[in-house]
């Protein structure tokens with residue numbers, strides 16, 4: 001038999017507030033809780049610290065002993081040996097110093113560097129209001145202008161060409177409005193797109209030439225083969241991102257559509273593109289396409305590559321967006337329908353904002369992947385940063401240099417991709433509206 | 436017997452039923468694939484009527500009222516809403532949908548828009564009402580459902596009852612002539628059911644034509660002028676609430692009522 005204590009209890013003296021034990025707060029507490037909570041974790045912490053130490057102790061001297069001024073790898077090594085003793089390791093940053101402009105612009109004429117620079121600044125100004133909705137909405141005018149002014153600055157030539165291309169959009173939209181009102185939204189879209197395409201393929205060129213012959217207004221043209229370095233990577237990346245996004249949306253909608261032909265075409269396109277490696281598409285762009293095009297037509301290589309990168313990412317984009325669409329409850333469609341919104345209004349105002357929000361992480365992953373994939377164009381002979389690394393390595397002076405060049409290219413790519421990742425997290429937080 | 440939906444006296448002065456036909460359904464049949472969900476439905480709803488539809492689960496109640504605004508397509512028969520026949524013509528459908536409001540069991544508010552934006556969206560885009568005017572109208576209806584102070588919150592920050600009242604306000608902002616309710620209270624906790632029912636009662640008092648699928652028999656007795664009982668895709672019995680509850684004719688109705696009222 002145990003004797004039970006009486007259940008009734010009254011506290012007579014209230015407990016004083018005490019400071020927590022020193023092992024649970026402050027730095028000591030943190031270290032204890034996070035690094036050495038138990039034996040196994042403690043050992044892992046020590047091992048990890050050792051690995052970090054060996055990495056840093058190997059890399060740091062190499063980074064700190066860097067040489068910024070030299071004209072060849074041999075000279076670099078000599079300087080390092082002189083300064084830090086025979087056998088000391090050191091980075092030869094001189095190669096980046098010396099070849100910086102080529103890594104940035106390729107063979108783009110140096111007296112015209114202001115043009116890509118200006119295009120880049122315009123691009124940043126144009127993207128800003130899209131990324132951050134607290135900026136003045138007037139800035140969207142720059143956003144609309146960038147796709148026309150940007151390429152004109154980069155390639156140069158007659159100012160009438162981008163204007164005529166822009167007119168194509170105006171024509172498309174007007175035809176769409178007109179036909180749409182008479183015979184339904186879908187017909188309007190199809191006819192509108194057709195009208196724009198016909199204008200671009202057959203009429204915009206001659207029209208630009210005609211106006212140019214009357215009012216000549218042009219800047220020095222630069223050929224595509226002179227494009228290179230990060231300028232090329234950014235040009236390809238940005239156009240790929242900007243074009244694959246809307247295309248992906250339309251493909252995702254097509255795949256969900258009730259119209260059998262549209263649906264089959266979308267599914268076929270997506271599955272075909274996803275089944276083919278990007279590098280194959282790039283080879284098609286660089287080699288095969290010439291066989292199919294009529295003799296004498298010039299179809300710019302960069303434009304061809306852009307199209308391939310775009311359709312490649314668009315297929316993945318469509319699938320990411322379809323994931324977002326599938327996650328939406330059916331009730332959202334029904335509520336939009338019940339309120340009398342038509343298909344496009346429902347998509348634009350209700351469905352897409354939510355589906356895209358759900359798909360943000362996957363969409364941004366695709367953007368990041370696309371940007372990194374632009375380095376594949378070095379295989380078909382375009383001199384993007386990786387192409388330039390190889391060109392520089394092939395030089396007698398810089399033969400044998402590896403880490404510095406690839407490290408620099410990797411660092412710049414990392415900056416871009418990391419910013420995209422951070423932006424996606426910011427956006428997700430901002431669009432969080434529930435609990 | 437079921438509890439009354441509200442403690443207060445219901446003002447019946449505006450609850451008048453006119454001769455004007457609001458909805459006319461004749462010989463309507465609907466199939467899901469080979470499954471015959473709705474069979475030979477004939478129903479005439481006059482303006483100002485408040486109809487409660489009840490019946491066992493799967494009897495086709497939701498399907499019936501969803502056919503009225505074409506969320507579901509019927510294959511046979513005729514549905515005429517406000518003088519416009521439902522056909523596959525998109526213009527007719529959009530016209531009818533903007534005249535007929537609907538409230539769902541799960542509210543279906545748009546979670547990415549504020550309460551105010553939820554309410555002004557359709558007036559602005561469908562009715563082309565200027566934003567300012569649409570916001571005034573929305574505020575009016577939000578006051579009516581007693582949540583004007585939540586206008587700038589998001590649906591996810593509201594309780595279920597508040598969300599359903601917003602959903603009602605959102606429909607009312609389109610100034611519909613007919614309101615459809617599909618079990619508006621069955622996803623709610625008991626104390627929230629009352630606030631939603633009160634809102635619906637007020638709506639009835641103003642003479643709104645209402646079709647309401649619900650198992651709130653107290654509401655049916657207090658407000659409805661007609662109760663329809665459905666089973667296996669058919670209208671089995673309909674009558675005035677008093678007669679319907681006290682003197683059901685069909686055996687199915689009796690069985691259903693005994694189950695739902697628990698005696």
Ligand SMILES: Nc1ncnc2c1ncn2[C@@H]1O[C@H](COP(=O)(O)OP(=O)(O)OP(=O)(O)O)[C@@H](O)[C@H]1O
Nearest residue numbers: 467468470472490491492493494495496497498499
């Ligand atoms: N999209 C669909 N495809 C096939 N069958 C369906 C579909 N929607 C409903 N059904 C079937 O149609 C019948 C009627 O469904 P409905 O939702 O109208 O019933 P209900 O009376 O509203 O039931 P509850 O009280 O459970 O809501 C059910 O048997 C259901 O399984």
Ligand SMILES: [Mg+2]
Nearest residue numbers: 496497498618
């Ligand atoms: Mg139902």
